[in-house]
Amino acid sequence: MTPTHIVDYLVSELQLSNETAVSLIVTISIFSLGIIINELLKAFSRYLERRNTRFVLVHTLNSIVNSGFKGSKYLEDISNKITFEGMGVLEYRKLDFFGSDALLDIGYEQLFNSLMFGPENHLRFLKSFRIKIFSKVWALNRVINSIHKRAYTEIEHLLREYNIKNDIRNKSINRLRKAIFDIQAQLDGKQVNPEIAYYLKELENIYEK
Numbered sequence: 001m002t003p004t005h006i007v008d009y010l011v012s013e014l015q016l017s018n019e020t021a022v023s024l025i026v027t028i029s030i031f032s033l034g035i036i037i038n039e040l041l042k043a044f045s046r047y048l049e050r051r052n053t054r055f056v057l058v059h060t061l062n063s064i065v066n067s068g069f070k071g072s073k074y075l076e077d078i079s080n081k082i083t084f085e086g087m088g089v090l091e092y093r094k095l096d097f098f099g100s101d102a103l104l105d106i107g108y109e110q111l112f113n114s115l116m117f118g119p120e121n122h123l124r125f126l127k128s129f130r131i132k133i134f135s136k137v138w139a140l141n142r143v144i145n146s147i148h149k150r151a152y153t154e155i156e157h158l159l160r161e162y163n164i165k166n167d168i169r170n171k172s173i174n175r176l177r178k179a180i181f182d183i184q185a186q187l188d189g190k191q192v193n194p195e196i197a198y199y200l201k202e203l204e205n206i207y208e209k
Contacts, residue, residue: 046118047118047119047120049114050113050114050117050118050120050121051114051120053106053110053111053113053114054114054115056102056106057103057106057111057114057115060099060102060103061099061137063098063099064097064099064100064103064141064144067095067096067097067098067099067100068097068144070095071095071097071148071151074093074095075151075155078090078155078159082158082162090159090162090163090166091159094152094156095152097144097145097148100141100144100145100148101145103138103141104141104142104145108138111134111138112134115130115134116130116131116134
């Protein structure tokens with residue numbers, strides 16, 4: 001139906017003048033166009049939000065993986081340094097999983113919507129499979145976040161206790177060293193029982209190792 005037909009219909013059915021009919025059509029057209037443009041802008045805004053959220057999700061997951069490797073390497077290095085022979089103080093250095101916290105801050109719903117809703121997602125296949133994968137990723141991230149916080153709390157406590165015990169051990173070894181030197185000084189130039197000499201040598205080996 002052309003605009004002319006619409007005008008003729010309004011004039012004949014509603015007894016309007018041509019000018020009034022045209023004005024009415026223009027007003028309705030502008031109002032309708034405004035609604036359409038507004039809805040299109042909202043849809044585009046929601047699309048940009050979903051796209052940006054997907055970008056953040058992918059980038060953050062990569063960050064979590066990298067942080068996981070760094071964290072495991074750090075904990076492995078620390079565990080290798082916790083020995084009886086170690087003399088130095090072990091320093092605690094916390095590695096933050098900012099990515100894990102970021103996903104929790106964004107929230108399940110927003111992340112889920114960015115992957116499952118919108119025309120760009122309806123065109124993709126295996127939606128049910130993607131839902132399962134996302135649910136598993138979300139659950140795994142919560143586990144990682146919990147383990148990370150608990151692990152570093154425990155390692156901090158362990159290193160604090162280790163350094164305390166290590167300091168006590170070092171002071172004891174120093175006292176042992178001084179005692180051996182004092183005994184050796186007293187026995188210097190004197191004939192010593194071989195068993196005693198052997199015993200003193202073994203004591204030296206304790207702190208030399």
